[in-house]
Amino acid sequence: MKLLDRYLFIQFCKHLLLVLASLVSIYLLVNFFERLDNFLEAGKSAGLLARFLLLKIPLMCEQLLPVGLLLAGIITLGLLNHHHELLALTAAGIPVTRITRPLLGGAVVVTLLFLASSQWLLPPTAATTNRIWFEEVKQEIPRGIERNGKTFFRGEAGIYAFSRPDPHLNSFRAFSYTAWNEKFEAMLVLFAQQAEFGPDGWSFTSGQIKRRKPTGGYEVKNFEHLTMPLPEEPANFFRPENRQGELSLSQLYHNAMSGQGRAGREAWLTFHQRLSYLLLGLPLLLLGLPMLLLAHRKLGHDLTLAIPISSGLAFAAWGWWSASQ
Incomplete structure (x- = not known):
């Protein structure tokens, strides 16, 4: 049985590499043009x-x-059937469920490898491709970065730091702004527990403001409510959504656990989207293999009918997955 398992596992991996190489080649050609x-x-x-x-x-x-x-599963099992290997194995008393076990095991191993790739390989490559496309080609230079749920933004005259629970609202927590002069001396330091931006501009709640005196030193003032203009607006905080693709699975999970309200729900949605899509191939394979055997027994066809059916099944599952998100 170990020899049979090894043979089926190797055949499955060969066909998977062939399928991925063919599809990626088409994908690359389309992207090139x-x-x-x-x-x-x-x-x-x-x-x-x-x-x-x-x-x-x-x-x-x-x-x-x-x-x-x-x-890959359809082709492997279909070729076994086409070359009468499947008939020989079943005639020897080996059930079909036992024959398909190495294929399912191979699918699990490959899925685990892609989970590892999504954790360690995909984030740096996605960051590089985004930098090439958005910064070097599209000339969209981001001035903001996000670290541990907090955004840091370099404006024209100072640096902003804040957390934004809901990316669709102009409401910020732990807001700070520091303005510098030509000698890199802090001229204005503003901190507020809550900041809002509305039609009348910026308003701040429960904070402290420090202004540099002409003679040196700082004038410090605590406040409960303060309204004052700042050089930038929330629309200037360039945080492209493509940055989500640069996050690993563990980073997405951390964002989901630390998020609150609508931001937390969206973080969970993004995490579940990535994870569920990586695992989608396993149920597809469990559905596709019985369909191949059914097509052979009822209609007398092997790959000629199984591959179009499996392709339609894949598109149907992809559509269902997209709609369920």
């Missing part, structure tokens, strides 16, 4: 475009994993 004009208009080299496409491969493989697992 789609992005070529943008790179040429930005005056970027062909080497940068090649690097961009190569670094996109981990993301492409992750997006194609469910379909790849399904097609």
Whole structure:
């Protein structure tokens, strides 16, 4: 049995590599012609475009994993049936469920590898491709970064730091703003437990403001409510949503656990989207293999009917998954 398991496992992995290589090649070709004009208009080299496409491969493989697992299982079992190997195994008293066990085991192993890739490999490659596309090609230079749920933003005259529980509301917590002069001396230091931005501008609650005196030193004033203008508005805080793809699974889980209200729900949604999509290939394979056997027994077809059916099943499952999000 160990020899049979090893043989089926190797065949499954070979067919999975073949399927992923074929689909990724098509994916790369489409991306090449789609992005070529943008790179040429930005005056970027062909080497940068090649690097961009190569670094996109981990993301492409992750997006194609469910379909790849399904097609690899269908092709492996279909070829066994086509070459009468499946008939010989069943005639020897080996049940079909026992034959499909190495295929399912291989799918589990590959899924675990892709989970590890999503944790350690995908975040740095996604960060590099986003930097190339948004900063070097699209010329969108982000001035804000996010660390441990807090945003730091470099404005024209100072630095902002705050947490934003709900990205759709202009309400901020633990808000601070520090303005500097040409000598990098702090001219204004503002801290507030709560900050709001509305039609009348910025308003702050429960904080402290420090202004530098012309003679040196600082004038310190505590306040309960304060309204004053600042150089930037929340619309200037450039935090592109594509940065979500740069986060690992553990970082997404941490954001979901630490988030509150609507932000917490959206963080959980993003985490569940990534995780459920990576695991989608296993139920697809469990559905696809019986359909192959049914097509052979009832209609006398092997791969000629099983592959179109499995492809339709994959699209139906993808549509159901997208709608369920």
